[in-house]
Amino acid sequence: IGDGGRAAARCGGGAVMGSKNLKAIVVRAGRGAATTPLPAEFRALARRAFEQVRDHPNVAGLRDWGTVSLVAIKNQSGDLPARNHQLGQVPWADRIDAAVIARYTRKTKGCFACPIRCGRVTRVESGPHAGDLEGPEYESLDALGPMCWIDDPEVIIHANRLCNDLGLDTISTGVVIALAMECHQRGLLDDPDFSLEWGDVDTVLGLIERIAHRQALGNLLADGARRAAEAIGPEAARYAMHVKGMELPRQEPRVAKGFGLGHATSNRGADHLYALPTIDLASNLEAASRFFPPEIIPALMDPDDETYKPDLVVFSEHYCAVSDALGVCKFTTAETYALFPDDLARGLSALWGREVTAEDLLTAGERIVNLERLYNVRLGLSRTDDRLPTRFTGEPLDVQSFDHSEPTHVARLRDFDRMLARYYQLRGWDENGIPTPETLQRLELDKWIL
Ligand code: SF4
Incomplete structure (x- = not known):
């Protein structure tokens, strides 16, 4: 996780760091840090590019709502993957769409010098899922929401925070849990501790913890969708949503x-x-x-x-x-x-x-x-x-x-x-x-x- 909430999540960078016992890299600009003067023409062009991006109509959705602005549009066209891609829409998108996430949003957040500021810092004020998160982004929201048939925004925010805290890629985590749920639906997988039923909150939150700590079923799922499916059995391969071993993003x-x-x-x-x-x-x-x-x-x-x-x-x-x-x-x-x-x-x-x-x-x-x-x-x-x-x-x-x-x-x-x-x-x-x-x-x- 960089800059408090942005994750270099995909491709297993965290696993590589973990294998080297590397916990974090801290970069702090000291006083008198060397800077190279930038040509005046470049600075003028950078200013112009900033204004061009700031004023461009195509960035309005990202600026005003963040990436979750995609939820409603994608649900309309069939491009909101649900239940491990058995469906491309959910009938309850209005429970997790941008307007709902806006109710949890405390402030927007942007990367350095960005005029769009697509990030959202959300807070669940009370209850079992209380806490803060930078997010959720669309990809995390779909992976931990519709893919697992979770329609509660507070659960999605909490699951996203758990993944961040435990160093898990939200997309891969949601997709591998959806694999387990579909394998259960097809009679290929059971678990003594979790129901593995679509939409079961305990299954999603519990498996996130177990994947991170490589415990019980989590140990199998921690290897990713391709290897987990191989371990479950030959019939499971068709339910593993991956390409070259990396779990499919949310299109x-x-x-x-x-x-x-x-x-x-x-x-x-x-x-x-x-x-x-x-x-x-x-x-x-x-x-x-x-x-x-x-x-x-x-x-x-x-x-x-x-x-x-x-x-x-x-x-x-x-x-x-x-x-x-x-x-x-x-x-x-x-x-x-x-x-x-x-x-x-x-x-x-x-x-x-x-x-x-x-x-x-x-x-x-x-x-x-x-x-x-x-x-x-x-x-x-x-x-x-x-x-x-x-x-x-x-x-x-x-x-x-x-x-x-x-x-x-x-x-x-x-x-x-x-x-x-x-x-x-x-x-x-x-x-x-x-x-x-x-x-x-x-x-x-x-x-x-x-
Ligand atoms: S640079 Fe701006 S638009 Fe891009 S991810 Fe960061 S905040 Fe969002």
Whole structure:
């Protein structure tokens, strides 16, 4: 946990620290700490970028409500995963949505110099779940709420706080508990201490503690969804929501199809922040028309059309890699496009005193994605690891009307293999997802040719 509430949670960073008996890293700027004077032009551009983000209409939801502003929208479209992705909506979203979380919010919180301040500090005043939390964020809220069928915001806040205190990733924790609950539903798993029933508060809170302390069933779940399912038995594998061993973040791949492909291809396992392909879901025509040819935009912007989702994912992965490399929050870049690649390129040009273009940056992003892929290839990963759990490719998802009175349509991934093939083709990777020598030469990475 950094800065009191932000967690470097995913990918097992905490487990690595734990294995080294490393409890914390403290950084304190001392008096007289060396500072490098920044060029005046860079400072002016940074000020302009600050104002551009502050005044951009696409950041309003994050600023006014935080990431939980997504709950209502996603519940409407079928993109609010529930009961381990057996459902994409809950009939009680108004018990956990942004308006409800606002009642617990004491203040907003932002990272250094951020004009959005998407963080929320919440407090449960009294009762068994009393206490403070920086959060919950949308991802934690869905993982510990709808995924486990928990509809009490105070329980979700408490579960989130427990995860933070115990050093657990909220997404992985919620997903692995949902796995246990579905295995119980299917007659594959029982526990002497907890009911494992959907919505059982004692199960969720108790298992969080047991996972952290590796006790009883918690010891099995602490290994993550993939290994836990292997231990439960062969039938459990289909209920383990992971890619490359990392538990799925809180998008529904049959509805948010670009996210689904991005989860599958992400080099670090399923992670919404690896590609963050939002352009279609956010109907962001301005961004689409800047980066894609006009003839593909109608299909690309249709969330249900799979044809050009690979194009969207490839571009978004590059922009995310650039954002990460520069330390720029993706809520200002690939999430909202309050900042475009040329904005970042202008700033970098002023800082370095030489021209850097948006194309240079996006190519740097492509090089990063390829280098990460080469690392994975060296570890033996290939096309078989760029897969989604079979639930998403084999089971349709019923989507209900806004008031849940009637089904409106069935969401499904029609041809995932076709999306994956186009993704590899656009990347210049072979049919096994391995960068070709020509691609590595083009990216000046030829010394890494395998
Ligand atoms: S930098 Fe990003 S994560 Fe931090 S407060 Fe601003 S928008 Fe939120």
